Amino acid sequence: MVQIGRRRWIAVVATGVTLTMGVASCSSTDATDVAFDTSELDSAISPCDNLYGFVNGTWLAETTIPDDESSYGVFNQLRDKSLDTQRGIAENAVGDLGSEDENSDRSKIGALYESAMDEKSIDDAGFTPLAPELARVDAIASSADVAKFLTEDAADGGSIMFSLTAGADFQDATKQIGFVTPTGISLPSKDYYLDPQYAPILDAYRNYLSKSLELIGADDAQAAEAVELEKALAEASLSPEDARDPATQYNLVSVDEANATTPAFDWRPFFAAQGVTADQGFSLADTPYFTRVNELLGRAPVDQWKSYLRTQVVSRSAERLSKPFRDNQFEFEKQISGSTAQKPRWKTAVADVNSAMGDAMGELYVGEAFDPAAKEHAQQLVHQVLDALKVRIENVDWMSPETKQKALDKWSELVPKIGYPDTWRDWSGLQIARDDYFGNLAAADKFNHAYDLAKIGKPSDRTEWAMTPQTVNAYYNPSDNTINFPAAILQAPFFDPNADDALNLGGIGSVIGHEATHGFDDQGSQFDGKGNNVNWWTPTDREQFASRTQKLVDQFDAYTPIPGRPDIHVNGNLTLGENIADLGGVNASYDALQAALDSDPGAAEEKIDGYTPSQRFFLNYARIWREKTRDEAMITQLDSDPHAPSDLRVNGVVPNVPGFGQSFGCPPGSPLVIW
Known part of the structure; x- marks a missing residue:
């Protein structure tokens, strides 16, 4: 986000002390x-x-x-x-690998950055890192299996269809509860699926998914089925304007009440798989979306669900895969961004460090800059x-x-x-290897997801x-x-x-x-x-x-x-x-x-x-x-x-x-x- 905004919102009591600063004076007018x-x-x-x-x-x-x-x-x-400062920090950390504690935050940043810069190994791997996930999709035989896949994927830190995060209870901000929010559509808003003016973008997205399927050896005709399922989700999604209303972002329910909204999806195993108790309830907002998910679990053919899940698995990991996947993603994204070249590899590597260990990089950044x-x-x-x-x-x-x-x-x-921050995060539980780029990011996804969910049921930390x-x-x-x-x-x-x-x-x-x-x-x-x-x-x-x-x-x-x-x-x-x-x-x-x-x-x-x-x-x-x-x-x-x-x-x-x-x-x- 390169604009002043407020995606999330933190506090000690203001002191009210008035500190007046003098305006710089000049020796002349x-x-x-x-x-x-x-x-x-x-x-x-x-x-x-x-x-x-x-x-x-x-x-x-x-x-x-x-x-x-x-x-x-x-x-x-x-x-x-x-980014230049962070690049220097990461490259220096790479240079010192082997000469300091491999479990230090700095060594982990160095190992992660080194693995992200190893394009040859990433390209040689092709889409092999996705093989286990794709095999799980292939094994789906029923709508119950679809629900099971979504649950297992969430346990690994994934967020296909919806995500679970921690946040302050809107009615009692002193405590943290779970928030389940929609994530099933990939384009910027529902308009891109439904408004004719965006038809060229939707066509480009369909072609992107077709190529993604082709790259993993799947039938590229499945892309049309996947887009149709996304379109059905978009119809039940909030517009960006409507999503600004806090009333659409909070709906406290019990597990039983949530299950009544989605009889085809059981929320108990979903929470259990992520090590979270929902005894105090959780927020399941944007109910029309979840009602639509339930409908689709009941009426959409299993093969259509499998097409959708395949495209989602590939698309979310495209930047972590070999060059053909990265090129394919860029060819689509430039339709939205207008950019004409991909970012240099070092910027991608720094971004990976930030997504995986952002606060750890932040501590080193503050010390240097x-x-x-x-x-x-x-x-x-x-x-x-x-x-x-x-x-x-x-x-x-x-x-x-x-x-x-x-x-x-x-x-x-x-x-x-x-x-x-006044205190820095503990990264001792995250394991990073110098030669496993995809595995490093997958481990960080799961580690950071667990870190977030551990807040549920605990007091809010201002x-x-x-x-x-x-x-x-x-x-x-x-x-x-x-x-x-x-x-x-x-x-x-x-x-x-x-x-x-x-x-x-x-x-x-x-x-x-x-x-x-x-x-x-x-x-x-x-x-x-x-x-x-x-x-x-x-x-x-x-x-x-x-x-x-x-x-x-x-x-x-x-x-x-x-x-x-x-x-x-x-x-x-x-x-x-x-x-x-x-x-x-x-x-x-x-x-x-x-x-x-x-x-x-x-x-x-x-x-x-x-x-x-x-x-x-x-x-x-x-x-x-x-x-x-x-x-x-x-x-x-x-x-x-x-x-x-x-x-x-x-x-x-x-x-x-x-x-x-x-x-x-x-x-x-x-x-x-x-x-």
Whole structure:
């Protein structure tokens, strides 16, 4: 995910301490700065007309998306920097193999990376590593055998059809329960199976599966049967927009109640095979999907199920198999991504290390690449922005005192986490061999799955991270009301310890505000300060909230970001949470800057390279969203991603921020001024 988001959501009680940082002062009224190169600005564009273009137009004109990327921008640049560091760590670990404890995390990373780089052995193996799984599919003779296969596959860490994970109970966030969620369709959303505009992609997917079957010596005609079964699952699946509703993600049931929903699939052996007790119940949400699974177990021919399972077994492992499988997968995926070349092998190897031992790599990454002083500085920025957010909540004029107090209570329990975990995972139970690439990843899949499921039935751990430190991203977790900023995002242009506060608040400050605002967006506002899914709003206030956010929905619905394709729009409902967070993040961080400027008389007018602090705030905000995207990837994003296109995360946000037009002296009627 190379966009600010929140897939999972963590927390200690906020201290409420106010730490005001002084704005960098200058010896003259117009100093020169190296943290922001104003020569990159496109003087042919007015910031009042197009802030994104003013800041990024020159870069966009001069930049070519790398062949192996679907998009390229600031996030990619910082990700590549992180990957280079990780590559060095892994290669050094390989060089030291045999000279240090083979059971150390570093040795395991070295052995895993070495096995991932051994393309000759991987290619020589062909699809032999899949032989046991394919044999199990071949042995299926009944729908009961299908259910048994799904159960056994889950015990190995697989997730064909559905997955079991641990998570905080929506009604009691202090405890962990099991969540069973749908995983049966492979394309980005149900639309790709059902909407005629995606027919070429569906045809390409069918051809991909045909080739996959051909590569294992199976009848390629089975691909059509497999796709038809997926299509039936897609018909009963939620759209990405509907999946944003917390009510669709939680449905606490007993095993008996779950079995009543799926008489053809017994959940008791499913949980037993994974070493989990479901005595306290588990969440089986998206019931129409599971009802459809039950129907298909009853009516779909066993041979069709076997075709589907074969394609799933091969497809999920394609990147781990020989070159023909990798090439086949790439030929299909480029229809969605638009990229024209596969990633170099070392990037795949680093990705494998991250998927298998991400936290272990993170510990080494932090030791090599993260300055402890950055953590302290970032914590100060966090408190500045959170204090400004509190003031904004206090000053909301349409919210009743009752709801406002609940919002402030939630704010007081919001907890920031910076950089990396306080404690690191124990990897002593994971066995890694230097010469068994496929086996290593299979062992890691099972090990990590067991690690996750071991949380079920235990208290929730608010200190746990859902992202590794080397990830360039950030997130909010509504289930424990925490905001989380991995080490890798705490670098320029987001955060520069040598830059003025205007740049840092426009960069990482807006990200901090973004994540904190998620606690009060259309999803996060359905959870309280402890992470429970409860309604803390009065009916009138909730109606006011819905009415006001509908204006943001309407605004983004009107955008058509692909030139020449006026039929393709942003989905304002799908992107609402992120758009609220972007707007709230900019507002809170901009307020924090103004508070700091107010404490230093004259600072507001001191210029650097001709720009005031308020202007520099918006310049850097526009810079962090610098990105160039292929049309294929943009179409995929608009259908399935809750984030709006990068240019609209600038030009769609600042018109709603009065301080923007004021900062640049924009005349009334300017395209980006609606106040």
